[in-house]
Amino acid sequence: xxAQIIDGKAVAAEVRAGVAREVEAFRSETGQTPGxxxxxxxxxxxxxxxxxxxxxxxxEVGIRSIHHHLGxxxxxxxxxxxxxxLGEDDSVDGILVQMPxxxxxxxxxxxxAIAPExxxxxxxxxxxxxxxxxxxxxxxxxPQGVMELLRVAGTEVEGKRAVIVGRSILxxxxxxxxLLNANATVTVCHSRTADLPEVCREADxxxxxxxxxxxxxxxxxxxxxxxxDVGINRTDDGLVGDVDFEAASERxxxxxxxPGGVGPMTIAMLLRNTLAAAGRRYSG
Numbered sequence: 001x002x003a004q005i006i007d008g009k010a011v012a013a014e015v016r017a018g019v020a021r022e023v024e025a026f027r028s029e030t031g032q033t034p035g036x037x038x039x040x041x042x043x044x045x046x047x048x049x050x051x052x053x054x055x056x057x058x059x060e061v062g063i064r065s066i067h068h069h070l071g072x073x074x075x076x077x078x079x080x081x082x083x084x085x086l087g088e089d090d091s092v093d094g095i096l097v098q099m100p101x102x103x104x105x106x107x108x109x110x111x112x113a114i115a116p117e118x119x120x121x122x123x124x125x126x127x128x129x130x131x132x133x134x135x136x137x138x139x140x141x142x143p144q145g146v147m148e149l150l151r152v153a154g155t156e157v158e159g160k161r162a163v164i165v166g167r168s169i170l171x172x173x174x175x176x177x178x179l180l181n182a183n184a185t186v187t188v189c190h191s192r193t194a195d196l197p198e199v200c201r202e203a204d205x206x207x208x209x210x211x212x213x214x215x216x217x218x219x220x221x222x223x224x225x226x227x228x229d230v231g232i233n234r235t236d237d238g239l240v241g242d243v244d245f246e247a248a249s250e251r252x253x254x255x256x257x258x259p260g261g262v263g264p265m266t267i268a269m270l271l272r273n274t275l276a277a278a279g280r281r282y283s284g
Contacts, residue, residue, distance in 0.1 A: 004254040006153045006228075008145075012264035015148065019271045020061040026278060027062070034278035035064040036094040036120065036270075037086045041079060041105065042072040047098045054096070057267045063274055066092060076105045080113045087115030093278035094120035096270070117281060120273040122174065131174055134181045138273050143175035145265025146207065146228050147182070153254045155205060155226040158183040163200055165189045165216065165242070166209035171230055175207065196220075208242035218247025227255040230262045 027033055036058050040051050051067070058065040068082060079101070086092050095118045097110050111119075116126035122140035130137030150157060162184040166172040172188055179186045184205065189196055200206055200220040208216045209230035221227060231242030241258030249255055256262055 003227075003249040003252040004153065006149050006254055006256045006261060008149060008256060008261040008264045011149060011152050012145075012268040015265070015268040015272060016057070016061055019063075019268075019275055022275055023062040026275065026282075030282050032278070032282065033062065033064045034093045034275055035066055035091050036096065036274045037066040037068065037089075037092045039068045039070065039079070039082065039086075039095070039097045041070045041074055041098075041101050044100070047100075051098050054267055054270060057271055058274075061271055063271060064091075072102055074102075074105075076109065079105060079110060083110060083113040087113075087118060092118065093281060094118050094270075094274035096120055118277055120270055120277055122273070123169070128169075128174070131177045131181075134177075138277060139178065139269075140170060140174045141266045141269035141273060142171050142230060142262065143178055144269040144272075145262055146171075146175055146230065147178050148265060148269070149228060149256060149262065150205065150226065153226060155254065157205065159185075160204040161185050161187070161202055162205040162207065163187045163189060163203035164207045164209065165196070165200065166207075166211070166230070168209065171209040175209070179205075210242050212242055213240050214242070214244040216243040216248065218244050218250060221248045221251040223251050224253045225251070227252045228262065229256050229258050232258055232263060 038051050040047055055065045086095050095114050101107055111123045114124055116124045119127050119138050122138045127137040131139055162179045164172050164176055167188050167190045176186045176188050189199055197220045201222050203222055203225055205226050207228045211231055213233040213235050227243055227248050229241035229243040233240050239259050
């Protein structure tokens with residue numbers, strides 16, 4: 001079986017183009033430009049790259065970018081004060097604090113300081129609760145991107161068995177809620193799951209988000225399943241996912257590559273969330 005390759009780059013490009021059109025319409029209607037504030041603490045090279053990519057993406061679709069770069073030794077109270085000030089700033093529609101923060105700062109306290117209506121990462125307790133209840137809110141970007149890839153790939157979700165390997169608050173847990181809200185039957189697996197390969201073989205939709213290179217073997221995949229690989233791992237062979245791509249492709253009906261699968265969707269959904277936050281603020 002030759003699996004359909006789900007092209008995340010192409011889907012993300014379509015999402016970005018749609019956001020750009022909607023930003024222009026929003027500007028025409030309101031006279032305002034949506035604004036995303038990014039906050040980076042310290043000089044972690046990878047974080048610098050990630051934030052730079054987000055700023056460029058904003059510029060490409062017409063979203064105003066407001067960047068704050070704080071020193072490595074910035075006290076937690078100073079960071080939280082800035083986040084709260086951004087929450088009160090009418091020119092800011094979305095707030096993103098780049099993680100990880102330095103060890104002396106409690107990330108949970110920082111997230112708790114973000115105004116829920118500007119929480120474009122969807123990480124506050126308010127937005128997590130809304131998602132759990134199936135109510136409108138801001139949804140974490142990567143899980144939202146996974147759902148968009150499933151839609152574009154034509155994968156039926158309702159009534160299907162979905163297995164998620166990984167239970168993080170960034171991906172596994174919110175993605176489980178999204179799939180439940182779409183009427184899938186969902187199993188979330190983790191390090192204590194018994195007979196993981198057999199559980200995976202029951203999945204019509206298999207999602208790997210565990211951060212271990214090629215952990216999901218080809219014979220763990222049910223023939224005809226859709227496989228979404230959220231993982232991205234640096235190895236001597238380059239960037240690889242959590243799934244053994246070559247082996248899984250022999251059994252799957254559709255699969256995302258790494259790189260070029262889920263990764264591009266995360267920033268695309270961040271842009272969509274920023275626009276949505278702006279729309280809700282001006283309509284409410």
